[in-house]
Structures are given as structure tokens and as C-alpha cells.
Amino acid sequence: MLTAISRYGARVLPDTEALIAACKGRGELIQGPQITEFEHAFEQRAGSGTAITAAYGRIAFYYMLKALDLPSGSEIVFPSLTFWVVPELARAAGLTVVFADVDPQTFNIDPDSVERVLTDRTRVIVPTHLYGLPCDMDRILDIASRHNLIVLEDCAHALGAAYKGRRVGTFGTGALFSFQTLKPLNCYGGGIALVQDPALAAKVRRIVEALPWPSEKRVRDRLLMGRLQRIFIKPWVFSISLFPVLWISALIDANPDVFLWEKIRPLRPLPDQYMERFPNVQAVIGLAALTRLDGWTAQAQANAAYMTRTLGDLPGVQVPRVPAGRTHVYYQYCVYGPDGPQRDELVVRCVRRGIDIETLHVDVPPDMELFQGATAEADGARRATQAIQIPIYAGLTEEQIERVAATVRSVLSNARA
Numbered sequence: 001m002l003t004a005i006s007r008y009g010a011r012v013l014p015d016t017e018a019l020i021a022a023c024k025g026r027g028e029l030i031q032g033p034q035i036t037e038f039e040h041a042f043e044q045r046a047g048s049g050t051a052i053t054a055a056y057g058r059i060a061f062y063y064m065l066k067a068l069d070l071p072s073g074s075e076i077v078f079p080s081l082t083f084w085v086v087p088e089l090a091r092a093a094g095l096t097v098v099f100a101d102v103d104p105q106t107f108n109i110d111p112d113s114v115e116r117v118l119t120d121r122t123r124v125i126v127p128t129h130l131y132g133l134p135c136d137m138d139r140i141l142d143i144a145s146r147h148n149l150i151v152l153e154d155c156a157h158a159l160g161a162a163y164k165g166r167r168v169g170t171f172g173t174g175a176l177f178s179f180q181t182l183k184p185l186n187c188y189g190g191g192i193a194l195v196q197d198p199a200l201a202a203k204v205r206r207i208v209e210a211l212p213w214p215s216e217k218r219v220r221d222r223l224l225m226g227r228l229q230r231i232f233i234k235p236w237v238f239s240i241s242l243f244p245v246l247w248i249s250a251l252i253d254a255n256p257d258v259f260l261w262e263k264i265r266p267l268r269p270l271p272d273q274y275m276e277r278f279p280n281v282q283a284v285i286g287l288a289a290l291t292r293l294d295g296w297t298a299q300a301q302a303n304a305a306y307m308t309r310t311l312g313d314l315p316g317v318q319v320p321r322v323p324a325g326r327t328h329v330y331y332q333y334c335v336y337g338p339d340g341p342q343r344d345e346l347v348v349r350c351v352r353r354g355i356d357i358e359t360l361h362v363d364v365p366p367d368m369e370l371f372q373g374a375t376a377e378a379d380g381a382r383r384a385t386q387a388i389q390i391p392i393y394a395g396l397t398e399e400q401i402e403r404v405a406a407t408v409r410s411v412l413s414n415a416r417a
């Protein structure tokens with residue numbers, strides 16, 4: 001049987017179950033010493049800043065905003081291509097969101113557009129290192145210093161990425177990182193605020209330490225969900241479970257992706273599960289995963305390089321462009337197909353041949369009803385929605401990456417037909 005290849009590949013420690021069992025055995029599933037150890041290990045890797053764990057990356061960001069205590073109505077600038085929850089949480093924190101456009105070549109916030117949307121109420125810029133590629137930090141920091149703005153980096157996709165040799169997450173006043181299942185460091189959920197200013201870090205920590213611990217049931221359910229996800233993306237299980245749904249959806253033009261993602265809605269009041277602490281068992285997994293992070297990153301980079309060698313010479317195909325001085329960690333690998341057939345048609349052709357392709361991993365918030373009326377520039381973000389995301393994740397075998405590359409090459413070469 002021809003197995004299908006999933007768009008997602010979580011980074012999984014081979015001894016995950018043993019780590020969880022040992023943690024349970026010590027009675028330290030929820031509270032325990034590894035939370036602090038993990039925070040210290042994270043700080044050491046980053047090179048500077050104080051790390052504070054949280055239930056999600058998004059809520060780590062929210063706590064930084066709360067700790068900054070900005071006047072209500074202050075404006076915060078996001079890229080118009082990002083995960084909708086992050087700007088929504090800025091609104092929940094009392095700020096007015098404004099969207100600057102992205103460069104469709106790099107998928108990152110365009111500094112020229114940032115300059116155009118600034119007003120005298122702007123207080124914060126959020127460079128999101130989308131898909132694992134660092135933003136143009138020289139330009140962003142220059143704008144921030146000229147206009148006296150706070151920079152909060154969104155590093156959810158970019159743990160391990162560097163700009164001119166310096167790790168992302170250390171350029172701004174603070175940064176968020178995510179440990180959700182598919183992210184570079186998989187702790188089955190959770191996140192960190194990495195804060196450069198010690199006084200601000202102390203405030204964020206006070207907010208976090210006032211929160212309740214999660215129930216043991218909630219944490220067990222989360223770990224069980226992680227285990228199920230690991231099972232469902234194994235090629236043979238995926239081929240007989242989720243893949244047929246995607247295959248049929250591709251035929252009938254349905255979009256099952258909407259069931260995979262969180263319902264789009266106002267986040268006021270904040271959902272309960274956002275408002276709790278990061279449990280020890282997830283820190284145990286994070287600590288062990290940190291020791292393997294560089295290996296996983298190198299594998300994803302090697303797979304991306306192979307994909308670029310395979311697709312780079314095709315007429316009209318645009319492979320990822322990495323500006324000089326930036327280290328891309330390829331959380332996603334995005335290409336534009338030749339003009340002609342629509343993106344969705346290319347996706348259908350890949351899916352029919354057993355390669356599950358994702359289209360848009362994030363959102364264009366200015367085009368969502370939730371953000372109607374927000375000041376926005378978004379033409380580049382709309383162009384970026386035409387890219388396709390090809391699986392290159394670290395867990396693919398050599399044979400699988402070769403098969404993905406050969407299939408996508410064949411589909412893209414025949415794209416004009």
C-alpha cells in the first residue's frame with residue numbers, strides 16, 4: 001500500500017512515556033523542581049533574559065502586555081499575516097491593534113509598512129519571525145528607537161533561529177515562545193515569556209505565580225491527546241485515518257482544516273485553560289527536548305535545502321528566500337507555484353498522489369470579521385496566502401523527503417498543463 005505523508009510531524013522524544021511515568025512516580029506531575037530548571041536551561045540557550053513559563057505562548061505574551069501597563073488605547077503593530085489569537089489577546093489587554101503589511105517574499109513584517117501605520121499612540125511593535133525566518137531586526141529596532149517603541153518578538157515558530165548570529169527572542173524588551181505539539185520544541189503545550197528587563201520580568205512572574213495549577217486530569221488529558229496525535233501522524237495510521245478525509249475533501253472542494261484549528265471568536269473573557277500554570281511534567285519533557293533541539297533543527301534545514309535543490313530551477317517557482325545574515329529554522333517551508341493553475345488545484349494534485357499539503361498555516365486577521373475596522377495594510381499578506389507549504393519536518397525519513405520532493409516537482413513542472 002502507498003502510504004501518505006502528513007503535513008505535520010511533531011518532534012517526539014523516544015522516551016516520552018518513560019519520562020512521564022518517572023515524573024508521576026515521583027509525585028511531580030503538576031508541581032516540581034524541573035519548571036525552574038527548564039526556565040534556566042532556556043535562558044542559558046537564549047544567552048540573555050529571564051524565562052517565565054506559562055500555559056501557552058499566547059498567554060505569556062498577554063502577561064507581558066499586562067505587566068507593561070500601557071495606557072488604554074495605546075496602539076500595537078502586528079504583521080497582517082499571523083495567528084489571529086495573538087492580536088486578539090492584545091485587544092483583551094486593552095490595546096488597539098494595527099496591522100502592517102508583510103513582504104510576500106519573506107512572509108515577515110515589512111518595515112516600510114510599519115513606518116506608514118505608526119501614529120503618536122503607537123507603543124509596541126510585534127515582529128513575528130514567521131515560519132522560522134527572523135525579521136529584519138536592524139530596521140525594526142531602528143524604527144523602535146526613533147519612535148520610542150517597545151519591541152515584543154513573536155518567536156512561536158522560530159526557536160533556534162538567529163539574526164546576524166544572535167538568537168531571536170533577545171532583541172526586544174520581551175519575546176514569546178510556544179511549546180505546542182507542532183512547534184520547534186514540543187512540550188505538548190505551554191510557552192515562555194523571555195523578558196530582558198529584570199523589573200518587567202519580576203512583574204510577569206508575579207502575575208504567573210498568582211495563577212492556579214492545572215488539575216491532574218487536565219494534564220493527563222493533554223498528554224493523552226499528544227499521544228493520539230503521535231499515533232495519527234505515523235504514515236501508515238495517517239494513510240488509513242485522516243488522509244482519506246483529506247483526499248475526499250480535495251475531490252469535493254471541502255476544507256476540513258477548519259476542524260483542526262481553534263474556533264475564531266472574541267477572547268474576552270479569557271478561556272479558563274489559559275489562566276493556569278505550566279506543569280512540571282511538561283517542563284521535564286521540555287528539558288529533555290532542549291538537548292535534541294539543534295539536531296532536529298539541522299535535520300529540518302537539511303530537508304529544506306534538499307527541497308530547494310529539487311524545486312529551485314523550475315520556471316516560475318519561487319522557493320524560500322533567506323536574506324543574508326539570517327538563520328531560518330524552517331518551521332514551515334513555503335513556495336509559490338507558477339502563475340496559471342490556482343494554488344488549490346496544485347494542492348489537490350499533490351494530495352491525490354499521497355502528499356498532504358497545507359495552504360495557510362496562519363491567518364490574515366485584517367480580512368477576518370473579528371478585526372473589521374482595524375487600521376491595516378495587507379496586500380502582501382493576501383499575496384502570501386497563495387503559497388503552498390511543503391512537508392520538510394525533521395521526522396521525515398530520507399526516502400520520504402525524496403518522495404515529497406519528487407511528487408511536488410512533478411506537480412509543479414506540469415502546473416501549466
Ligand SMILES: Cc1ncc(COP(=O)(O)O)c(C=O)c1O
Pocket residue numbers: 056057058059082083086128154156157177178179180190191362
Ligand atoms: C505566529 C504564532 N504566534 C503565537 C502562537 C501562539 O502559541 P501558543 O499556541 O503556544 O499560544 C502561535 C501558535 O500557533 C503562532 O503560530
